[in-house]
Amino acid sequence: MVDVPALVEQAREGRPRAVARLISLVEGASPQLREVMAALAPLTGGAYVVGLTGSPGVGKSTSTSALVSAYRRQGRRVGVLAVDPSSPFSGGALLGDRVRMSEHASDPGVYIRSMATRGHLGGLAWAAPQAIRVLDAAGCDVILVETVGVGQSEVEIASQADTSVVLLAPGMGDGIQAAKAGILEIGDVYVVNKADRDGADATARELNHMLGLGEARTPGDWRPPIVKTVAARNEGTDEFVAALEKHHAWMAERDVLAERRLRRAAHEIETIAVTALRERIGDLRGDRRLGALAERVVGGTLDPYAAADELVAGLTTG
Template sequence: MTVDAHPLTQAVLDGDRRAIARAITLVEAEGPSAAAIIKGVYHRSGRAYLVGVTGAPGVGKSTLVDRILAVLRSRGRTVGVLAVDPTSPFSGGAILGDRVRMQTHAGDPGVFVRSMATRGQLGGLSRAIGNAAVILDAAGFDVIVIETVGVGQAEIEVSRTADMSIVVTMPGSGDGVQALKAGVMEIADLFVVNKADHDGADRAVAQFEMMLGLNEYGANDWRPPVLQTCATDGVGVDDVLDTVDRFRARGGDEAGRRRRARVHGRIRQLVSDRFLEHAEHRVHEPGAFDRLVDRVAGAEMDPYTAAEEVLDQALRSARALHRTDDAPPTTAVLDHVGVAVRDLDTALAFYRDALGLEVEGVEEVASQHVRAQFVPVGGATLELLEATSPQSAIARSIEKRGPGLHHLTFRVDDIAAVLARLKARGVRLIDEAPRPGAAGSLVAFVHPSAAHGVLVEITERPDRTEDRGP
């Protein structure tokens, strides 16, 4: 069921906490309302400052974020926190570890803390984290802190979501070497050596300073500072936030570049996700996509050809879907002329033997109770049709009118789009939905009363060639 996003959207813009929580739940679930909510609030986003906090498990990220919240509130700023937790193997939701550690701010109307599940995604960021940040931004929070799960060495993803990235480490963790391996040196705007009351804190700072010294910085470049904190006592947290303010005040081209890169990545992700979803749904027959998978798994088809087949159908469908109402939804070409005959062998004695035309194999179409024989004639094709049952439309046509011209068939790119357009214009249809035809095609018939006494067949064929496929 789709939730009506309009009242919810306005409530988010008004700062209603229940609406904010509900909206984040919807975008995290990526249901039908997610896009409508973001469309409704996006014009009010772009004001908050996004700070990413990442680091290995156990370095005290959550405690540090809790202290950062307290200092930001003391400075009069409202704060939204997106704590990205591991996914529970039982429920599929966030384990809520970070949220439990931040309960001291539960009653503060200027703080909103939300745990979100990684859902197994690389880098610790859930798919919906960007949308959740937009919701908090539009709701009026000044600063949004994104704390990642810190699993593995893929936290570079933080830099794609935040305006500033803070990498938290601790003495004796060996993160200096790991940072070089994971590329953290390239994405960190600030290094924080937490638990500075432990032995080796000064050595950890010196190690990071040494690695930073290996890079070349221009006169106007930002050289990431290395600060020490003891989050349990709040020592050094003010210095961290002062550094965040200095970095933000610099703004300039780098800040604009990061925001553009974030938007660029988000649009590409949405296009990729939507197109894949559209492609999977546009394989017309139920189970057709799974059959493609089976064919590739059995080495009957290569994955590139399978992908091209799915993409081709999706592209044709997308073109038809986005045309204006006055434009034809697809290009129609004459595919063949159907001729009703009493006996195929007798008919072939004329078309094949007397006229010397090449003929193709006979196919029995059980759903229509006919045997079909295609006879190519230059750029056109004849379809000779013999009834296999008295219930066949061909049998009834011959009984009523005798053998002869039965129908005209037009080939289209997207039969579903054509039928929808015809139905919208009040055209009388025999078939309102496509049904299986010969050679894996999809077919539907238009009633003769709508086509000036001519039975018209619409067909879509699985092949992509310009000539009529079998």
């Protein structure tokens, strides 16, 4: 058994091993997970969470690394959750993002953690919300969450971040067309990276046009800016950070930040509750109640929706 209070105290002191251990408890769904979350709850709420998403090849890891450098120059502690595709052999993360951010590995003010998706769709690992809480409680001022990069379906980051960044790059073919029904609807800040390539201005214009389609904004509403960067050469990073800070200030002024965090907490509670119910339903495999309901559905005396209602009622009252 782990001494959770001692581990949390060590994490608050900035000890990377303690932070790593806490996130490992989260990822492994440890029996002590509830104790960990209870200990962290009063210590959270101070970090600014920025999510970065976009199709593979747009430079998410390089952009994340550039942001880390910029925030460190401001003296802010930074946590990075880099969600990598799962290894088909071990189920763990392939660690590609962590390799590309190795320049920050020796900085005590930066904590970088690669997490495997482990089959979870939406671009994030299932344990990401709890891992964000760990980094928040550990004193990180800014938490950067870099998603896998699976394209149009990768919209879950919008429910986990205070500010969602969508990255694109010129020369990606029909990237905007492929993304417009998904990630182009969730961005608070848009970044055209690799802006030294031909077509960068055209990509920015097309993006601006698509963002304007069907706009129904009132005065004072946030208009997502489009920033051009060359992250590999650290060009445009200051403008990128300025756009993030401007959005953060806008949210704080209009209580949007509080609303987003309430929605995030509600989503997290709902996910935990649904997972618990799913586990209880899984325990019913072969149970006579489930079998009896199935027989009635097959016999035509009960429809599947009514059967499901009866099953849920039994699970929540039994």
